Amino acid sequence: xxxxxxxxxxxxxxxxxxxxxxxxxxxxxxxxxxxxxxxxxxxxxxxxxxxxxxxxxxxxxxxxxxxxxxxxxxxxxxxxxxxxxxxxxxxxxxxxxxxxxxxxxxxxxxxxxxxxxxxxxxxxxxxxxxxxxxxxxxxxxxxxxxxxxxxxxxxxxxxxxxxxxxxxxxxxxxxxxxxxxxxxxxxxxxxxxxxxxxxxxxxxxxxxxxxxxxxxxxxxxxxxx
Numbered sequence: 613x614x615x616x617x618x619x620x621x622x623x624x625x626x627x628x629x630x631x632x633x634x635x636x637x638x639x640x641x642x643x644x645x646x647x648x649x650x651x652x653x654x655x656x657x658x659x660x661x662x663x664x665x666x667x668x669x670x671x672x673x674x675x676x677x678x679x680x681x682x683x684x685x686x687x688x689x690x691x692x693x694x695x696x697x698x699x700x701x702x703x704x705x706x707x708x709x710x711x712x713x714x715x716x717x718x719x720x721x722x723x724x725x726x727x728x729x730x731x732x733x734x735x736x737x738x739x740x741x742x743x744x745x746x747x748x749x750x751x752x753x754x755x756x757x758x759x760x761x762x763x764x765x766x767x768x769x770x771x772x773x774x775x776x777x778x779x780x781x782x783x784x785x786x787x788x789x790x791x792x793x794x795x796x797x798x799x800x801x802x803x804x805x806x807x808x809x810x811x812x813x814x815x816x817x818x819x820x821x822x823x824x825x826x827x828x829x830x831x832x833x834x835x836x837x
Contacts, residue, residue, distance in 0.1 A: 616718070617718065617719065617766055617767040617768060617828045617829050618716045618717055618718035618719075618721075618767065618828065618829070619716065619717050619824065619827055619828055619829070620715065620716055620717075621676050621677045621678065621711055621714055621715060621716060621717050622676045622715070623674070623676075624676065624677035624680075624717055624824075624827075625669065625674060625675040625676060625677055625679070625680040626823060626827070627677055627680070627820055627823045627824060628665065628669065628677070628680035628681060628683070628684050629666070629669055629680070630819055630820075630822075630823040631662065631684070631816060631819050631820065631823075632662045632663065632665055632666035632669070632684075633666075634815055634816075634819040635658050635659055635662040635812070635815065635816075636659055636662065636663060636666075638655065638812075638815055639655040639656065639658070639659040640655055641655065641811075642654045642655030642658060642808055642811060642812055642815075643655030643656055643808075645805070645806050645807075645808045645811050646808035648805040648806075649790065649801070649805050650793075650808060654696065654808040654809070654812065655808075655812075657691075657692045657693060657694070657696065657697075658692065658696070658700075658812055660691050660692065661687050661688040661690075661691035661692040661697065661700075662684070662687070662688075664687040664690070664691045665680075665683050665684040665687035665688075668683050668687065669683065677708075677711060677717065678708045678711040678712050678714075681704045681705070681707055681708035681711070682704075682705060682708050684704050685700075685701045685702075685703075685704040685705035685708070686701070688700045688701040688704065689701035695737075695793065696809065696812075698736055699733050699736055699737060699746070699809075700816075702732035702733060702735065702736055703729040703730075703732050703733050703750075704729065705732065706728040706729050706731060706732030707725045707726065707728060707729035707732070708725070709725070709728050710724040710725045710728055711725055717824070718767060719761055719766070719767035719770055720761070722757075722767070722771075722824070723757055723758055723761060723770075726753075726754050726757055726774075727754060727758075729750075730750055730751065730754050733746070733747070733750065737792075738792070739792045741781075742788060742791075743788070743790070743791040743792045744785045744788040744789065744790040744791060744792070744807045744810070745785075745790075745792050745793070745807060745809050745810065746807070746809035746810050746812070746813040748781045748782070748784055748785050748788070748807065748810050749778050749781040749782050749785075749809075749810040749811075749813040749814045749817065750778075750781075750813050750817070751781070752777040752778070752780065752781040753774045753775075753777045753778040753781060753813075753817050754774075755777070756773045756774050756776070756777035757770050757771070757773060757774040757777075758770075759773070760772075760773035760774070767824075767825075767828060768825045768828055771821035771824060771825050772821070772825070774817060774821055775817060775818045775821045775822070778813065778814045778817040778818055779814055779818070781810060781814070782806060782807075782810045782811055782813070782814040783806070785806050785807040785810045786804060786805060786806050787803065787804075788803065788807070789803050790807070
């Protein structure tokens with residue numbers, strides 16, 4: 613039976629505000645992960661783009677989730693160098709697409725947005741699961757969300773399944789050899805460390821899940837950690 617859980621999109625800009633706070637708190641951790649096989653600036657760059665969005669949201673006050681996501685997308689496209697700006701910028705812009713002109717965020721609509729976001733990343737990157745990239749987090753998380761709904765679980769349960777799959781996907785990159793990007797030059801030396809993009813993607817998906825789940829149908833308030 614389809615879940616009736618949901619929340620008004622007009623009041624859901626807090627999802628992006630929580631994302632900004634989560635990335636800011638984990639800035640140093642993300643850069644430390646990146647330093648093992650990359651430039652060591654992933655957390656710094658992510659923090660820059662997300663913080664730019666946070667400043668815009670602070671200036672504008674309450675906004676709907678689609679508008680907040682579009683502001684985040686533009687901030688990332690303008691504020692982050694390298695490949696991650698376009699990838700995450702595309703993810704959030706495409707994620708916002710199905711939400712436009714909708715009134716309420718339910719499980720089916722979130723699933724459509726998640727799939728659209730994944731498709732946006734896939735349109736820019738040839739990376740597949742197993743290449744030690746954010747795809748190792750994003751693809752299994754999207755699959756798990758839809759599988760949970762197909763199995764009859766409600767919105768909150770599907771979000772929990774998505775988060776668990778994202779964490780497993782992130783952790784799986786530790787045993788992988790990088791096959792895409794600068795880290796691929798290290799060959800076997802890239803084995804034994806997490807991928808920074810997979811780590812930031814896990815933070816993003818788990819933050820979104822926690823923010824939404826905490827407020828579904830008048831649930832308790834509380835931002836994710």
